[in-house]
Amino acid sequence: MVTVDADALSHVLGAVDLRVGIGRRSSLAAGALLPIPTDTITLVYIVAGAVRGHPPLGDGCRLDVDPDSRRLRLDSTEARHDLLVTGDAFLTLGRSPFALEAHDETILMIADIELADVASPLPALLPPFLTVTGFDAVEPAAAALALNMGVIDHTVTPARQGDPVICRLMATTVLLSVIRAWAANGCAPTGWPSLSSDPFLDRVVDAIHEEPGRDWTVERLAGIGAMSRSTFAERFRSAVGRSPADYVTEVRVDAAKRMLDAGRSVSDISRELGYASDEGFSRAFRRRTGQTPSSWRLANRTPVPA
Structure with a gap:
């Protein structure tokens, strides 16, 4: 088992x-x-x-x-x-x-x-x-x-x-x-719950989730994974199913949704997630969701329990 x-x-x-x-x-x-x-x-x-x-x-x-x-x-x-x-x-x-x-x-x-x-x-x-x-x-x-x-x-x-x-x-x-x-109770495969059966890539994924606002260049991510730039990019895409840049953006947008739900301002969120301007953050958010951050907040506001 x-x-x-x-x-x-x-x-x-x-x-x-x-x-x-x-x-x-x-x-x-x-x-x-x-x-x-x-x-x-x-x-x-x-x-x-x-x-x-x-x-x-x-x-x-x-x-x-x-x-x-x-x-x-x-x-x-x-x-x-x-x-x-x-x-x-x-x-x-x-x-x-x-x-x-x-x-x-x-x-x-x-x-x-x-x-x-x-x-x-x-x-x-x-x-x-x-x-x-x-x-x-x-x-x-x-x-x-x-x-x-x-x-x-x-x-x-x-x-x-x-x-x-x-x-x-x-x-x-x-x-x-x-x-x-x-x-x-024994159904999980050997090595579970590793995302990629590659501890170096898992370390990269953990780092992105821990600090989504960091300036995550491919070179920096490759360094965390102890790989060359080209080797890392290929192995990451093969294991995770998307490019490192796409994955970083997805993690940032999901973090932004949680912050919007918590009532944080667009300016605060854009700064914390590493965007140079509110406009740059809004463009990235809209490309992923089809809505501006403010529109998304209004459309997805959670009712307050009685």
Whole structure:
């Protein structure tokens, strides 16, 4: 069984921040198919019944909990290997078309997840999908939250101020608990949670996140990674999927969003993030988001809980 360093796991979980995480309850008749959206992270908790995956869920690493002994085991070969039942949890990153088929009358709690930091390394650290069978036994507190992760039906009960905020916090807790159960009990691959299996590149990524406003030239980043400029640029793009400059900009824009949410002025943000002028910061922000910083703040203002 692969063990994961507790500090490394805590670092990964502590960096996860959701912008959207509102659940919905879905009832399926036996044999019904539920397509799961692509290009988004989807968290599913089986409230009642059972579902199979298309393609089969057995293709991925599974964490199983014996219902009698409560002992953990990996990669069960039992007949229900591809069947998720009441109390199980499932996470997909939406990298390819996928659907769930109800084995019998089934109720699911589903949360569509959007990370607040688009440059977050989390998607690169996880497999296309992961399952935790017996999630309610491994993480009973999080499973209890999952049962009530969705906003109350407004046609039955009027929406309360702050519901989206509370639901996002609940979805965050459940998501982190699913990842922790998967990683801490032997499903994570050797070397996890390294982004690139390259400690030199990981050191560069950490430095960018710690100081997004620093003057990050390729030469300076290559020096942190102990590589030549050309070698670093090629290895970074191959491992992270974008150029160093693009990654720095993404990290800065995500940091700017958090500062705008906190009420910081555009001038303060532009200076802290290393831009020579407010205009330069606004242009970079608009290229990434399609909005000026001020417009983005107005459009994304979070309601204050009652």
